[in-house]
Amino acid sequence: MGSGGAVLSEYVLVVYLLWLTILAGRACSQEAQVPCFFIFGDSLVDNGNNNGILTLARANYRPYGIDFPQGTTGRFTNGRTYVDVLAQLLGFPNYIPPYARTRGSALVRGANFASGASGIRDETGNNLGDHMSMNQQVANFGRAVQQMSRYFRGDFNALNSYLSKCIFYSGMGSNDYLNNYFMPDFYSTGSDYTINAFAAALLQDYSRQLTQLYNFGARKVVVTAVGQIGCIPYQLARYNSNNSSSRCNEDINKAIILFNSGLRKMVDRFNKGQLPAANFVFLDSYQSTKDLVLNARSYGFEVVDKGCCGVGRNNGQITCLPLQQACDDRRKYLFWDAFHPTEVANIVLAKKSYTSKSHSYAYPINIQQLAML
Template identity: 75%
Template sequence: MKTVGELSLLVCLIIVFFNGRGWSQRLPRPRRQQSQVPCFFIFGDSLVDNGNNNGMLTLARANYRPYGIDFPQGTTGRFTNGRTFVDALAQLMGFTRYIPPYSRARGPELLRGVNYASGAAGIRDETGDNLGAHSSMNGQVANFANTVIQMRRLFRGDTNALSSYLNTCIYYCGLGSNDYLNNYFMPNFYTTSSDFTTKAYADALIQDYTRQLTQLHSLGARKVIVTAVGPIGCIPYQLARYHGNSSRCNENINKAILLFNSELRKLVDRFNGGQLQGAKFVYLDSYKSSNDLYQNGTAYGFEVIDKGCCGVGRNNGQITCLPLQQPCADRRKYLFWDAFHPTELANVIFAQSAYQSQSYTYPVNIQQLATL
């Protein structure tokens, strides 16, 4: 068995070039470099789930073809054709192997980080129940606490050394989309839209999220990325449903989301301003980055921005990809892979902008966060 020192050195190997299909030639490949941080922990929903839902009784699963059709390891449970946003981001930070899902992460590999994300998950526990089993943000934080216990054994009970190690890692938290898609704007299944105004609901989500992020901090998280909710009123699923108009965004949903995003940015200021000691939070404006790509897709080679590459019904947005369905031939021309999720190329573009630009990150970009 390798020692902790040997395993820590393992995550500092030279990065390999990006591989797989779906990479645009106009986007530069990252240079070979050492891993900027020793580990990367991921919390979120189907946008970054990499297999945690595979063994659950749920409709929110992607462990069948054509999902993963362009991924080097094939179908893994990722809700896209290739790499997710965090896959691409991890590669940019220098990781030479994909961060494992919590469902199969064991032993020394925990030192590189773990992905706890779960399709249909939300900040609220009941979010996503309409689709079946999932691990909510509360569940994901509990799973991280269990990971910390396991890591303590790897550090031979040296809690100070473990704490110092965890303080240097990067943590990604991308929740909230399902709290609107699979909760607030699903009145036939949930009562939240009658229990809360859009402002009160955003405040309630922020209150819960504050507690959850504070728990992560108490467990050792210091460098934390929190993502805004994207303009989900413009995804193929909503375009297919909104008054039968296949190209008009549902601005009622988008306006509600902006209330949450505004409060989330304020939360980042509070955390960084001393509310959480040593905290270095970054707000990732996924709403603006997604909207900019939606408005300027042709500049990146996207020819189809309102339909899924695979799916069923209007805009390929009424039903997600069916098992063994034949997707579109050239995924690089599509912004959306299915009714809800971006294609690999879109994920790579998002990751590059978040990593090296401050157009969508506040107060620093992710490359800068890694060095703090």
């Protein structure tokens, strides 16, 4: 057989194996509602990308993962993250793997590019060590697109058509405030920018990054607002006296509300013609996390101001240490550690954003409706 025939045979074999992989995945449990799922973000959704880099922002030690079927994987919670639950709701038979361990044909089912401590700005999180910023995550996705193109014989039109059916999730911004703007001993942004100017600068960068994802083929995109981080155990421990342990840091919350408002307007612009054929969904994580606190009892939570695992006031002054004893009944805690929700909280948040008819959670449609487009 000539060299051309050998190349063709190899191509046919690769395509055949690729579709066998996809069909096998669909045959498990239920058929996935979308062909692939790509994830960008920080420690709220990182599932192991930081394990092999020099950073304090890592969770590949017990008791992290204590309730996860595969044990300690690098997830910053006791069990499943928000996107783990969302992947299950979307019908994926397996959890979306971290990009650090995903190459070749496996990429066509999706990958998680998230990195603990990362932000919209490159310098965000440097106080904790190495990480992949949003710019780096987008660049990594660009490399993944190049790899995936091999399985579409370099036909980028076919690849773009495929990617247009996939769900993309991006959750960024928390660390740009926690590990940048409101950390004056390490960063100058707090004195260089007013809260309005900083929100505007973040949104300008974020708009460019999301547009790059669009240019790489993303069409169904979920973007999440920043949660009520002025009320997490870390902030309660730092800013509250012993006599007012339930008082939130409203300076941070006010800054977050500015960013979130601008992000929702950005979604409107994208959907109304700025990015043709794009469908963006805005998740109001600020409202949903606030709801979990205000209506804690109805969700089964008894403790909303302390981490299940941690050190110091509110278990929030130092995050969960290696081999530390966590609380026994984790289902009653909203927070796993100083920063991150428990698995139970992630389940509630994912289910609400997936099916909620209220624009207070998902706007202009929910994730289930986005998947069906």
